[in-house]
Amino acid sequence: MLDVRLPIGWLFLVLGVMLAAYGYANPPAESLLLGQVSLPLNLDVPWGILMALFGLAMVSLAQMDKLKVLEKQLQESKIASQADSSQVSLAETISGEITSNPSSSDAN
Amino acid sequence: MKTGLVTAQPIDYAVILIYFIFVLGVGFKLKKNMKSSDDFLLAGHRIPSWVTGLAFLSANLGAIEVMGMAANAAQYGIMTCHFYWLGAIPAMVFLAVFMMPFYYKSKIRSVPEYLRKRFNEPTRALNAISFAVMTVLMSGINLYAMAIVFKLLLGWDMNGSIAVAALVVLAYTITGGLTSSIYNEVLQFFLIVFGLLPVSILGLLRFGSWSAICDRFENPGFAHLWKEIGTIHNPMGVDMIGLIGGLGFVLSFGYWCTDFLVIQRALAAEDLRGARMTPIIAAFPKILFPVLTVLPGLFAIILIPKLGSNNDDLSFNMAIPYLLAVMYPNGLFGLGITALLASFMSGMAGNVTAFNTVWTYDIYQSYIAKNKSDAHYLWMGKLATAIGIIISVGTCYLCMNFKSIMDYMQLIFTFFNAPLFATFLLGMFFRRTSPWGAFYGLLGGTLAAVVHYILTLQHKLNYQSEMAGNFHRSVVAWTVCLILTITISYLTKPKAVEELRGLVWGVDEKGGDVAAKTSVFASPGFFGVILLALTAYLNYLFF
Numbered sequence: 238m239l240d241v242r243l244p245i246g247w248l249f250l251v252l253g254v255m256l257a258a259y260g261y262a263n264p265p266a267e268s269l270l271l272g273q274v275s276l277p278l279n280l281d282v283p284w285g286i287l288m289a290l291f292g293l294a295m296v297s298l299a300q301m302d303k304l305k306v307l308e309k310q311l312q313e314s315k316i317a318s319q320a321d322s323s324q325v326s327l328a329e330t331i332s333g334e335i336t337s338n339p340s341s342s343d344a345n
Numbered sequence: 346m347k348t349g350l351v352t353a354q355p356i357d358y359a360v361i362l363i364y365f366i367f368v369l370g371v372g373f374k375l376k377k378n379m380k381s382s383d384d385f386l387l388a389g390h391r392i393p394s395w396v397t398g399l400a401f402l403s404a405n406l407g408a409i410e411v412m413g414m415a416a417n418a419a420q421y422g423i424m425t426c427h428f429y430w431l432g433a434i435p436a437m438v439f440l441a442v443f444m445m446p447f448y449y450k451s452k453i454r455s456v457p458e459y460l461r462k463r464f465n466e467p468t469r470a471l472n473a474i475s476f477a478v479m480t481v482l483m484s485g486i487n488l489y490a491m492a493i494v495f496k497l498l499l500g501w502d503m504n505g506s507i508a509v510a511a512l513v514v515l516a517y518t519i520t521g522g523l524t525s526s527i528y529n530e531v532l533q534f535f536l537i538v539f540g541l542l543p544v545s546i547l548g549l550l551r552f553g554s555w556s557a558i559c560d561r562f563e564n565p566g567f568a569h570l571w572k573e574i575g576t577i578h579n580p581m582g583v584d585m586i587g588l589i590g591g592l593g594f595v596l597s598f599g600y601w602c603t604d605f606l607v608i609q610r611a612l613a614a615e616d617l618r619g620a621r622m623t624p625i626i627a628a629f630p631k632i633l634f635p636v637l638t639v640l641p642g643l644f645a646i647i648l649i650p651k652l653g654s655n656n657d658d659l660s661f662n663m664a665i666p667y668l669l670a671v672m673y674p675n676g677l678f679g680l681g682i683t684a685l686l687a688s689f690m691s692g693m694a695g696n697v698t699a700f701n702t703v704w705t706y707d708i709y710q711s712y713i714a715k716n717k718s719d720a721h722y723l724w725m726g727k728l729a730t731a732i733g734i735i736i737s738v739g740t741c742y743l744c745m746n747f748k749s750i751m752d753y754m755q756l757i758f759t760f761f762n763a764p765l766f767a768t769f770l771l772g773m774f775f776r777r778t779s780p781w782g783a784f785y786g787l788l789g790g791t792l793a794a795v796v797h798y799i800l801t802l803q804h805k806l807n808y809q810s811e812m813a814g815n816f817h818r819s820v821v822a823w824t825v826c827l828i829l830t831i832t833i834s835y836l837t838k839p840k841a842v843e844e845l846r847g848l849v850w851g852v853d854e855k856g857g858d859v860a861a862k863t864s865v866f867a868s869p870g871f872f873g874v875i876l877l878a879l880t881a882y883l884n885y886l887f888f
Contacts, residue, residue, distance in 0.1 A: 239374045241396055241528045245535055248367045252360060252680065259356045259676045280543065281676040288539055 240302065246295030253289025256281040350498050351670045357679030364683045365513060367532070368690075372517030372525045382722040385522035386702040387454055387613060392524070394619035396531055398626025401610040403530035406537060407487050407692020409754055411638060411685065412494070416661035418642025419652055422567025423887055425642065426635045430570075431593040433631055434880045436601035437624040438873035443850075444602050445611060445869075447773055449620040450847050453612075456605040457707040463772045463848045464840075465780035466711075471787055472765065473707035476605060477700055479761050481733060484696030485740025486754060491689035492741070494666050498682065507741060510686070514694050515734045519727050526691070526698040527613060533687035534630075540684025541637045543677060544668050548644040561647045570887045582809030583816055591816025595823040596758060599766035606699040621869040628876050632883070641665055693737060701729035755815040756798065763819035764790025764826035771830050774850045776842070782834030790826025797821050 260281025379385045392400075417425040453459045457476065461469035491510055492503040517525050552558045559568040566573045574585055583591075601607060601624070611623035645652055645664035653661050669681040705726045714721070768787045771778040797818045800806045808814035845852045865871055 238378050238391070238524070239371070239528075241531055244367055244371050244374075244528070245532050248364070248532065249535065249539070251363060255356070255359065255363075256676045256680065260674070263675075265674065279676075280547075280674050284539075284543060284677060284680075291535075291539070 240299040242295040242299035246292045246297075246299060249288045249292030250296065251292070253285045253287070253292055255285070257285030257289065260285055350667070351678065353499055353679070353682075354675040356676045357682070360676070360679030360683050361686065364536070364687065368513060368517055368529055368687075371528050371532070372520035375521035375525050375528070378524065379520070379522050379723075381719050382705065382726055383719075384524070385723055385726050386698075386705060387523060387609075391615050392527060392613045392619075394614050394622045395626055396527065397610050397614045397619065397623045399534045399630075400527040400530040400613075401607055401623050402627035402631055403534040403537075403691060404606055404610055404695040406530075406534065406688055407695070409486060409490070409692075411537065411541075411688050412490060412662050412665055413754075414635075414638035415642035415645065415664040418639040419646040419661045419664045420642075422562065422564065423570060423639065423643065424566075425639050426570060426883075426887065427588060427592060429631060429635055429639075430880045430883055431588070432597040433601060434628050434876055435593070436597040437628040437631065438876055439598065440602045440608075440611075441621050441624040441628075441869040442873050444769070444773060445621045445624070446617065447848060447850075448608060449612060449614075449617045454706050455703050456603060456608055457703060459848070460768070460772070460783070461707075461711075463845070464778075464783040468768075468780060468784045468787060469707060470712070471784065473703050473711075475761050475791070477703050477708065479757055480606065480696040480700040480703075481736045482740050482743075482757060483754065484693045484700070484733070484737040485743060487689045487692040487696075488737060488741035490662070491686065494663075494685060495682075497663065498666050498670055507738060510690055510693070511734055511738050514690050514697065515731060518694050518697055518734075519730050522726070522730075523609070523613060523698045523702070526694045527610060529687075529694060530610075530691045533684075533691040536680075536684040536687045537637065540681045541641065541665070544641045544644070544665070544672060544681075545636050547672050548640065551644075558643060558647070562643075567643070567646075568887075570884060572888060583813045586820065587813050587816035590820045591818075595763045595766060595819040596755075596816065598770075599762035599819070599823070600758060603765045603769050604762060605703060606695055609699050609702065618869075622872075625869050625872045625876070632876070632879055638665075641668055644668065693734075697730055697733040697737065700733040701726050704729040704733075755812065756818075759798075759815050759818040759822055760791055760794045763794065763822040767823045767826035768830060771827065771834075772849070775831075776845065776849050776852060777834055777839050778830060779834040779837040779839040781837045782830045782832075785833050786826045786830025789829040790822045793825035794818055794822035 260279035263279055263281075265277070265279045414425055414428060417428070448456075448459060451459060451462055453462065455473075457469045457473035460472050488507050488510060492501075492507045495501040495506045496503050517529060521528070552561070559565075562568055574583075574588060611620045614620040614623055642664050645668055649659070649664075649667060651659050652664060652667070653659070659667070666682075666685065669678060669685075673681055705722055709725055709729075710717075710722060714725075764787055767790060768783050771786075772783060797806065801808070801814050801818070806814070808817060842852055
């Protein structure tokens with residue numbers, strides 16, 4: 238099923254980059270309520286960057302989990318194939334023993 | 346188009362548009378996972394607990410929470426934090442530690458279903474019908490609040506914005522069901538945090554410190570949680586009984602511990618521990634949420650002195666939208682209104698996804714069409730989703746006739762949730778409670794609330810404020826339900842102990858409790874103690 242961190246991550250990454258770029262291209266707005274405090278840069282820039290970083294972190298976490306699951310599956314399939322091959326070799330040894338010593342089975 | 350307070354730029358519309366694309370995308374991506382009614386209505390019990398935890402919190406983060414709490418803060422001051430630190434955290438801890446094991450282990454699909462197992466069919470039917478009515482009434486509030494904000498801020502046509510929001514919610518809930526609703530709630534949680542936090546940061550930069558903010562309050566009581574509670578002459582007009590008994594006990598425990606809208610999120614967790622951790626995970630951000638809602642309300646009342654005048658544009662409810670309009674540059678403004686839009690839509694989706702489950706399982710499958718195929722119930726779930734949304738649009742227009750949506754909502758809670766909490770408390774922790782005792786107790790409690798409301802309307806009962814009336818009404822409804830249930834239980838036959846296994850405290854399930862094996866430091870109880878200690882400290886800090 239879809240990992241919820243992917244849509245969240247991508248949405249914030251896209252919106253963050255958009256805001257930062259828009260803020261960079263536009264001068265800081267005269268904020269009515271801040272009054273005497275003047276802002277050195279458009280607020281969109283730092284907030285956009287923060288959002289993009291958050292989005293990136295979410296996407297990376299989801300990808301890391303995906304890799305972990307793949308790694309686990311790979312390891313499980315390796316163990317399974319090893320078990321298969323050891324079972325095959327055991328079966329070969331047993332069948333070899335039976336063919337080399339047919340009298341033991343005939344005795345029963 | 347008529348212009349509103351703000352002239353939105355293309356960047357603001359682009360933010361909204363991109364959000365819509367993602368929301369719909371999530372629904373369509375999840376569509377292929379919706380194979381059974383269980384997948385659609387219950388999210389297949391496979392959601393990680395951090396996701397259900399944030400969804401649990403966000404389901405309660407609709408229009409009323411965000412705008413209503415800021416409005417309350419502007420009206421009553423920091424006492425509004427009682428809705429969080431007194432009215433939410435203790436109840437969430439109680440749910441996680443004591444009640445969730447019964448909900449999750451009894452394998453119920455909905456809260457009314459628990460009532461059927463513990464009591465009888467009539468009790469379930471009473472609760473299912475009242476809950477279905479309540480959810481559609483509530484979900485309309487979200488649409489209404491959204492339409493009014495966008496009309497005032499951007500000059501959008503109310504009918505147009507209601508139609509667009511309802512269609513988007515319909516599209517993503519009908520494709521992805523509860524999972525889609527939960528995913529969008531988590532998305533909305535982060536949007537609210539990123540969309541509203543700059544208001545608090547900018548406000549704190551503007552004033553410098555908490556004491557500088559307190560110095561600016563016209564009413565010094567606005568800076569204290571408890572100092573003026575001894576009398577009713579505090580900003581909220583409530584006394585100790587109303588506050589602690591009404592809000593702190595009945596209303597908060599009634600909402601957080603029995604409302605299926607929030608319980609449903611916890612039941613979607615992958616295991617019992619996940620379900621128990623859901624309210625705990627939600628409670629940590631909940632403690633800090635006043636920073637996003639109450640603090641902006643306090644800024645608003647200082648910075649916008651005309652706030653609260655009868656003029657629609659400057660009603661208390663407009664505190665947050667107004668601050669977004671005057672504080673944010675374009676771009677960030679788009680993000681802020683997208684956060685509000687997301688909160689309205691997910692508030693509505695949460696109600697609709699709880700409604701469709703209760704309708705499909707507790708009413709349709711139980712009384713109308715028994716023993717049909719699962720595909721049939723899946724189809725009915727989808728149909729109920731669509732009908733729920735259509736009714737919500739209808740109730741949205743009904744809300745327009747009410748003066749204050751906040752009082753309207755609290756009023757509905759006193760009718761349904763307050764007596765229900767007494768039923769649950771007795772049902773889960775008092776073995777002797779009989780099925781008919783529960784039924785008549787619940788009915789009597791609801792009727793007591795109605796009678797109390799009528800007496801208040803006729804001015805035979807008078808309270809300092811609407812809210813004080815609601816708090817007292819909830820105590821009355823709860824007490825009547827409690828006394829009636831106990832009395833009738835002793836007069837009627839209780840259920841056999843065998844039938845109560847896994848449903849009642851002290852009547853163990855066969856096979857014992859598996860969850861008891863986990864370490865103390867990883868248990869919900871341990872985190873619960875931390876949460877309660879933090880809450881107590883905050884109460885002391887802002888005493």
